[in-house]
Amino acid sequence: MPLSLYNPFDDLIFDEHFCFLSGALTTEKMPVFPQWLMDKFKFGDERIEMMDKQKTYVYADLELPCSPEVKNAFDALDEKIQAAYKKDYEGMAALDELLIFQWTGRMLYGLLYYEMRYERDRLLRQGEEFALSTQLKQRFGNFHLMLQSIVESVSFVGRKPWSIVVFPLKYSADIFSYRDDAINLLFSFGVNGFGFVACLQDNGIIAEKQKELLEKMKGQVLHPIQFEELYARFHYSDYILQYNPEYKIERKDNAITIEAIPIEKKGSKPIFGFWDEDIFAQLLANYWSVYGIEREDILQFQKPPLSFLENPYSKDFIKPEAIDLPF
Template identity: 25%
Template sequence: MTEEPDFYRPLRQENFDGGNCFLCGKKSDAKTAEHIFPKWLQHKYDLWDQKLILTNFSPIPYRHLTVPCCPKCNNEDLSLMEEKFRKLLERSFENLSFQDELTIFQWTAKILYATRYKELSLLVDRKQPDLGKILTPMELEGYSSLHLFLQSIRIPTTFNEPKPWSIFVFQCDDEEFFYHNNINALCVSMKFGKVAITIVFEENNLIEDFMNGFKKLKEYKINFPQYLEINSHIFYSAILKENVPKYFSAYNMDQNHLTVNTMGLLRSREWDDKEFASIFDYLLNSCGIDIGQSVYVSDGTLTTFLVDENGEHLTKKLSKK
């Protein structure tokens, strides 16, 4: 690894006093703030007054989800990335190149990381301030690799294979916006009306390979319960991770270029249908979908919504094509 470069401030050097940019980590006298969920997205899907549930289960309006950001990162680097993402959304994330996937990775990783960063400044309970903040700086350090990867928004970066993400794209049959994540498993899904993306971070593209049948579902228009079922599978695959691969970087100061490499293999424990069912049950219940029982049936079978009008499972149907 090269000597510690000065191209950004690593998390271990942060003082988290609210005066440093969440992205580059540098001190900025300018009072600028980055909307975690960008304004264009909030206006497009009428999110301004709606609320996101934080990890301590307290609600916060989307419009209040901001983090400190220096003028350069805010007005130049992040704005350019946002425009690239908007164009991908306009074309429904079709025919994605590696650079397109990198933009999706940057955009979603910024939302996941910045939301956690925001929790550094929010009390667990306003009525009991002695309980402290929702997130501690030590806990945020667990996102140091993701924070490093986010520097690719600012600095030309090469991610050597395997890429540290898996991306899935789906077509949906309704116009509703929906966002959910699993903080511990490092995965995010967002439904922009009739198109949705699901991404898992720091797993060396293995989940995309393992869940390849779901990649083919982008050819089929799915309903909301089917979307939740698919994400339950993907999220649970991420939850099964027993470790996160190690990443190391090299920064070329003369060329202003960052290279990210990986070492070590991803290990996962065995799939458990009952455990998967609890994830799926929770998602269904949290969205107000009551099927009258658990998706895990007493005879050991699993209830599934992923069937066509003839009762054929969609992944089997599409695998025949």
């Protein structure tokens, strides 16, 4: 009998009595952000905004209802990630990308879960119905199915659904930097020692788009401002991606296999839309604000856009040690 798994996006079920991953009735909960991470970097008492900027939560209060089986699986995954973390870049780079996908996916799904609950409750108070577009239901449903690989017979064959890039990174102190886009399933994570950027449902096309730059980066320990620029490039590339990722999903022998279908140009429509330097500069300025760099500094009249990754004239990679900014 083909394996049939729980999908909360079919009926938009985000109830605290049902395990977020399996749908089983439960009274247990697990934190959205791993406890060891909140303890290590002391951000559990800080607040996080929802997308509409009207609602905030304390990080430590963000919890997902989960079955004992699911909690145990993520606890075991946390131990593997924490062990790799202690070995800096070499430890993280040696990890199977699936583990990074599952670990990152747990946090992104947790944020998505709270976005869904908040929007549902907000609309309910206004007497309106909570609904998602068919496209979003499919995207989030596929993501949820992929995340179930941590406890179910769900495996990946051929091309993977994600772009995950791990690289050495230098901070001057015990700093934890992360950014997320739960709706578009993007995440960046940086500490002193390593960083990674993850697009969890792009079928690898964004890493392919940035392949030339990623090759230039090899062997370099990135400056944090370069890390922010790299994520901005991934984020904006996802924004202008003009095709929805598709998957070949096979259910047989009580197991499910998922293969990402390569994103290819159809007709005259390019894979990526026009790269608007003005929009990208505004996005980048948001990430570079800690350095006092504004959009007007990035785009100056009769000058190429400012970059700390590539020399705008020669396109050579900019050596991190040549960047005279704090790290």
